[in-house]
Amino acid sequence: MTDSRLRTLRDHIRWAVSRFHDADLFFGHGTDNAWDEARQLVLGALHLPWEIADSYLDCRLEADEQAHLQELLRRRIEDRVPTAYLLGEAWFCGMPFVVDERVLIPRSPIGELIGQQFEPWLAHSPQRILDLCTGSGCIGIACAFSFPEAEVVLADLSFEALDVANENILQHGLEERVYSVQSDGFNSMPKQRFDLIVSNPPYVDAEDVDDMPAEYGHEPALGLACGEDGLDLVRRILAQAADHLTERGTLIVEVGNSQVHVRELYPEVDFTWLEFEQGGHGVFLLAAAQCREHQALFASRQL
Known part of the structure; x- marks a missing residue:
């Protein structure tokens, strides 16, 4: 689904922001903009914290991580599945909750x-x-x-x-x-x-x-x-x-x-x-x- 040149976390977040705008997605299930949505989905899919140091965004993904992430991005864009459902988790009052x-x-x-x-x-x-x-x-x-x-x-x-x-x-x-x-x-x-x-x-x-x-x-x-x-x-x-x-x-x-x-x-x-x-x-x-x-x-x- 994505360009094969996408290698790092930063690449995938940047790509997702562009595609989210192109697809005119709705944001209202935890975020209110394409950047936060993309960051939440990319980092969450790889079990990485939101507060990750900026330098880590240049880490390269393994092939299986890329495949998993690209499938989630496809479902978010084509099927309009909210990110919280894709991750199986949402935050409320600073606490994580299981959701589906x-x-x-x-x-x-x-x-x-x-x-x-x-x-x-x-x-x-x-x-x-x-x-x-x-x-x-x-x-x-x-x-x-x-x-x-x-x-x-x-x-x-x-x-x-x-x-x-x-x-x-x-x-x-x-x-x-x-x-x-x-x-x-x-x-x-x-x-x-x-x-x-x-x-x-x-x-x-x-x-x-x-x-x-x-x-x-x-x-x-x-x-x-x-x-x-x-x-x-x-x-x-x-x-x-x-x-x-x-x-x-x-x-x-x-x-x-x-x-x-x-x-x-x-x-x-x-x-x-x-x-x-x-x-x-x-x-x-x-x-x-x-x-x-x-x-x-x-x-x-x-x-």
Whole structure:
């Protein structure tokens, strides 16, 4: 696929940048430009660190390394497979996570909140945390490191996603206080309450699904689309959250571009829309008292 004169790491990164631009690839699964994407793929494919000294970029590749790398580059360019899937790994909150096409690639702005221990939004340090619609488990596992005394539940409808989440629990050595539950929303947790519920549910509306770049076609549809306005599951979460939060608990939900639909559907509700220094939008916060106050309203507007 590539020019036989490509010998070094630097050669392959330079070639990949040019071809990525030519192919008009989409970058949004961990990088936002062709250079970072090429560097991540080339170095990751050869199990080399991102921070490698510049002099090492002039090292020549063995024939088998070239063949392996060129096949990954072909799949990235021709098949539009995201780099994280090609490498089987993505980074979130400074930690590596196992990922494949059973789960979405971690990219939530909620990671910034976790790094700040959700300050100043929590009334107290949470003892029980729920990561609802967990996918790879990245949000809940990162929360477990941010709150080392907390018990964390990872819940998802997909058994396949939970298999990946369980791999990540083991990889990070958290089996004693992080566990997974197969659940359609809150259905498998009828009497459980949490100090913090964090959710990155499927929320993409029908219009945005139709406009998505080809790279998103490799992600599980179950984790992306959720009805005409993207809020089929969010409606249920809002209607039931009060029954699963402790007295001073907090609900945080990402809805992305469907923020506009949330505002239209619930104009009476004073959502706190969180802001991010590192980029991202469409994440709201409600205190348990607000969830209780508006529970009848939320229930009345379920599908």
